[in-house]
Amino acid sequence: MQSTAAVSISASSVATGGARSGAVRRAGGVRVSGLRGEASACPSLRISPVAPARLPVAKASTNGAVAGSGGFDYDLVIIGAGVGGHGAALHAVEEGLKTAIIEGDVVGGTCVNRGCVPSKALLAVSGRMRELHDEHHMKSLGLQVSSAGYDRQGVADHANNLASKIRSNLTNSMKALGVDILTGVGTIVGKQKVRYGKVGFPDKEITARNIIIATGSVPFVPKGIEIDGKTVFTSDHALKLESVPDWIAIVGSGYIGLEFSDVYTALGTLDQLMPGFDPEIAKLAQRVLINPRKIDYHTGVFASKITPAKDGKPVLIELIDAKTKEHKETLEVDAALIATGRAPFTKGLGLENINVTTQRGFVPVDERMRVMDADGNVVPNLYCIGDANGKLMLAHAASAQGISVVEQISGRDHILNHLSIPAACFTHPEISMVGLTEPQAREKADKEGFKVTVVKTSFKANTKALAENEGDGIAKLIYRPDTGEILGVHILGLHAADLIHEASNAIALGTRVQDIKFAVHAHPTLSEVLDELFKAAKVSSGLSHSVNEPVAA
Numbered sequence: 065m066q067s068t069a070a071v072s073i074s075a076s077s078v079a080t081g082g083a084r085s086g087a088v089r090r091a092g093g094v095r096v097s098g099l100r101g102e103a104s105a106c107p108s109l110r111i112s113p114v115a116p117a118r119l120p121v122a123k124a125s126t127n128g129a130v131a132g133s134g135g136f137d138y139d140l141v142i143i144g145a146g147v148g149g150h151g152a153a154l155h156a157v158e159e160g161l162k163t164a165i166i167e168g169d170v171v172g173g174t175c176v177n178r179g180c181v182p183s184k185a186l187l188a189v190s191g192r193m194r195e196l197h198d199e200h201h202m203k204s205l206g207l208q209v210s211s212a213g214y215d216r217q218g219v220a221d222h223a224n225n226l227a228s229k230i231r232s233n234l235t236n237s238m239k240a241l242g243v244d245i246l247t248g249v250g251t252i253v254g255k256q257k258v259r260y261g262k263v264g265f266p267d268k269e270i271t272a273r274n275i276i277i278a279t280g281s282v283p284f285v286p287k288g289i290e291i292d293g294k295t296v297f298t299s300d301h302a303l304k305l306e307s308v309p310d311w312i313a314i315v316g317s318g319y320i321g322l323e324f325s326d327v328y329t330a331l332g333t334l335d336q337l338m339p340g341f342d343p344e345i346a347k348l349a350q351r352v353l354i355n356p357r358k359i360d361y362h363t364g365v366f367a368s369k370i371t372p373a374k375d376g377k378p379v380l381i382e383l384i385d386a387k388t389k390e391h392k393e394t395l396e397v398d399a400a401l402i403a404t405g406r407a408p409f410t411k412g413l414g415l416e417n418i419n420v421t422t423q424r425g426f427v428p429v430d431e432r433m434r435v436m437d438a439d440g441n442v443v444p445n446l447y448c449i450g451d452a453n454g455k456l457m458l459a460h461a462a463s464a465q466g467i468s469v470v471e472q473i474s475g476r477d478h479i480l481n482h483l484s485i486p487a488a489c490f491t492h493p494e495i496s497m498v499g500l501t502e503p504q505a506r507e508k509a510d511k512e513g514f515k516v517t518v519v520k521t522s523f524k525a526n527t528k529a530l531a532e533n534e535g536d537g538i539a540k541l542i543y544r545p546d547t548g549e550i551l552g553v554h555i556l557g558l559h560a561a562d563l564i565h566e567a568s569n570a571i572a573l574g575t576r577v578q579d580i581k582f583a584v585h586a587h588p589t590l591s592e593v594l595d596e597l598f599k600a601a602k603v604s605s606g607l608s609h610s611v612n613e614p615v616a617a
């Protein structure tokens with residue numbers, strides 16, 4: 065299969081290669097990006113056909129709904145059936161709460177229909193294609209592959225079928241557990257009162273003891289960028305894989321930019337790099353994921369204007385210097401993917417009816433996800449979770465926040481430790497992280513007056529990685545040498561997205577390095593990369609075990 069190229073454009077860099085500058089096409093790809101992304105299953109996609117043991121006693125109400133406890137129609141109403149809403153709903157019925165979820169579009173929201181799920185299906189294909197095309201890699205394993213190709217529609221169908229399957233799993237799991245799925249757009253019309261129905265004509269009203277807003281986000285498109293859905297498009301369009309352009313510019317080098325650069329470079333096209341990542345990992349990611357691939361990148365620039373292809377003319381991308389705002393270059397490409405972040409979807413929610421003012425569209429919340437009003441007071445019985453509150457735009461974070469809220473309304477206080485929530489970028493190889501980056505840890509240490517130590521291990525020394533001929537990668541631990549507290553862990557390498565959970569669980573449970581270093585790992589497994597990492601750490605005052613205690617061989 066012929067390989068194509070991409071250009072990545074980022075506020076921190078822009079790539080050209082595959083991009084045409086003037087009339088000349090260059091050999092690489094083009095990507096446009098400003099900065100900081102998944103295609104696995106949904107978080108807390110717990111599907112149980114078993115009905116909950118405890119359901120509140122229900123009684124008939126005047127509007128035809130069945131009343132939950134205390135005269136409300138429901139104990140909990142959730143607006144938005146994305147992964148956040150779904151996670152909250154399942155936990156709520158488990159807790160015996162009479163629960164309804166209102167959805168204005170399709171169940172599953174962004175993650176299932178336009179995000180994690182279809183993108184990971186595409187990445188599963190791109191990973192295999194990349195491997196099959198890597199002659200050197202194949203040869204070193206003793207394999208001979210004469211040719212490898214793909215059928216674009218077949219790949220697109222794989223992503224679409226997976227999304228449909230997970231969507232129906234999500235719907236069935238909620239129905240089986242007794243969650244009422246109400247169709248329509250929800251608007252808060254007063255305290256503990258929601259109306260839903262067609263946009264602008266919400267004709268049905270229900271009351272709820274507690275309300276959770278879980279309305280998610282949509283692609284953010286900067287001013288000056290014209291989307292036509294064919295030559296200039298967002299991830300919503302790109303995931304349908306209606307075409308694989310020869311030369312594509314990816315504007316934004318965050319999660320979406322990086323993951324799509326992996327898809328496009330493997331399927332024939334190209335992408336730029338990640339300001340939100342630990343700088344050392346970002347540098348290595350550039351060396352492994354960008355430099356050897358057909359990707360040109362431009363950093364320190366913004367795409368100020370993008371015009372779709374028209375009348376035989378290519379897509380035009382005007383780049384300005386991120387600092388001086390002076391015009392730098394005009395790129396010509398076949399297509400542009402706009403991956404410049406996401407904006408909360410909170411329009412039409414009726415927040416003005418309850419004195420809540422959004423901040424750049426996000427719903428303000430405290431650490432318990434309780435909505436704050438314009439005067440800084442908690443709005444009783446109203447919560448907001450997931451992308452709509454902007455704390456951490458990740459599927460599993462949305463779901464975890466939902467579960468945390470249900471804990472609270474079930475009478476158990478709960479604060480979610482966001483620093484223990486892992487993130488992963490599903491490139492080949494993968495990148496994952498939890499906690500602080502090294503600069504963030506050093507800044508905190510300076511402020512609070514403690515020391516920070518960093519240790520690293522390499523995939524090159526790991527038997528399993530070498531057996532797979534996948535020795536590229538490192539793991540990095542940032543910790544306090546005085547207490548052994550784990551501040552951050554960053555991994556780039558084979559199955560990094562799965563490996564990170566040992567570290568995130570340790571942070572969540574407060575496990576220190578002087579304790580976790582004695583945990584035993586099966587041999588030969590990739591998990592030994594982390595085993596080595598924890599063993600490499602030196603703690604001055606082992607609080608639990610003695611640091612001098614010999615480590616079992």
Ligand SMILES: Cc1cc2nc3c(=O)[nH]c(=O)nc-3n(C[C@H](O)[C@H](O)[C@H](O)COP(=O)(O)OP(=O)(O)OC[C@H]3O[C@@H](n4cnc5c(N)ncnc54)[C@H](O)[C@@H]3O)c2cc1C
Pocket residue numbers: 101102103104143144145146147148149166167168169170171172173174175176178179180181183248249250251278279280281299320409412413449450451452456457458459460461462490
């Ligand atoms: C391309 C892409 C790939 C991604 N990959 C990953 C990944 O690999 N891992 C990861 O953790 N995250 C990933 N994400 C991010 C993840 O998809 C989001 O963080 C997650 O979907 C947020 O969940 P949510 O429940 O807050 O909102 P959403 O999933 O956006 O769901 C909100 C739902 O609310 C509905 N709604 C909105 N307003 C109303 C209303 N007024 N009334 C009724 N219904 C309403 C919407 O129709 C939607 O169904 C990805 C995102 C994208 C775009």
Ligand SMILES: NC(=O)c1ccc[n+]([C@@H]2O[C@H](COP(=O)([O-])OP(=O)(O)OC[C@H]3O[C@@H](n4cnc5c(N)ncnc54)[C@H](O)[C@@H]3O)[C@@H](O)[C@H]2O)c1
Pocket residue numbers: 073074075076096097098099100101102103286315316317318319320321323339365366367368403404405406456457458487488489490
């Ligand atoms: N694997 C995952 O977990 C996964 C995958 C995809 C998306 N997501 C989530 O979806 C969200 C959106 O992802 P994303 O990659 O679009 O956003 P992002 O915030 O991660 O990155 C957007 C980048 O675009 C840059 N940018 C903005 N305007 C620009 C311009 N005019 N020109 C050039 N660069 C510009 C920004 O500086 C930034 O670097 C993220 O918050 C992420 O958490 C997660």
